[in-house]
Amino acid sequence: MKYTTHTQEKDIPVTEPTAGTFSGYWFFFEHAGHRLAVHLSAWSGLETVYVDGEPVSERRNWGLRSDHALVVDGEPLTVRVDIESYLAMRVGVSLLAGGRVLARQSRQHPLGARSRAAMAWQFVGGLAGGVAGYWTVAWLADLLRG
Numbered sequence: 001m002k003y004t005t006h007t008q009e010k011d012i013p014v015t016e017p018t019a020g021t022f023s024g025y026w027f028f029f030e031h032a033g034h035r036l037a038v039h040l041s042a043w044s045g046l047e048t049v050y051v052d053g054e055p056v057s058e059r060r061n062w063g064l065r066s067d068h069a070l071v072v073d074g075e076p077l078t079v080r081v082d083i084e085s086y087l088a089m090r091v092g093v094s095l096l097a098g099g100r101v102l103a104r105q106s107r108q109h110p111l112g113a114r115s116r117a118a119m120a121w122q123f124v125g126g127l128a129g130g131v132a133g134y135w136t137v138a139w140l141a142d143l144l145r146g
Helices: 116-145
Strands: 004-005 008-011 019-021 024-033 034-040 046-051 053-058 065-070 076-086 090-097 099-110
Touching: 008 034, 024 090, 024 099, 034 090, 046 065, 053 065
Parallel strands: none
Antiparallel strands: 004 008, 019 024, 024 034, 034 046, 046 053, 065 076, 076 090, 090 099
């Protein structure tokens, strides 16, 4: 099955949500005889919601949550995108009607599926890099001031 966004055609899986660096995150829902697909770009923050293969909502989001309001067969629905964990690269998508969750899926990027020890080392490395960068800039500022 192919969906088209902008001028780029994308091959997407038919039944199972996926996550990848180049393919982004894909989520699928069935509701009232309609197929909803949600694509989240892993690079640009672009979120696109499709109903029966047609894009019905699209926006860029760099926050922790966004809602896409849409109407399917006269029924107002909301597709909610939640960043569950930036560090673990885990995203959840919910389909809501009247504030009630009808379905929810969660997917973790393969690169985020590391052990807690690896994430701890990543944090320590980031902290050490931040401290080294701060002291380097402070030293350079002192040097330039004379």
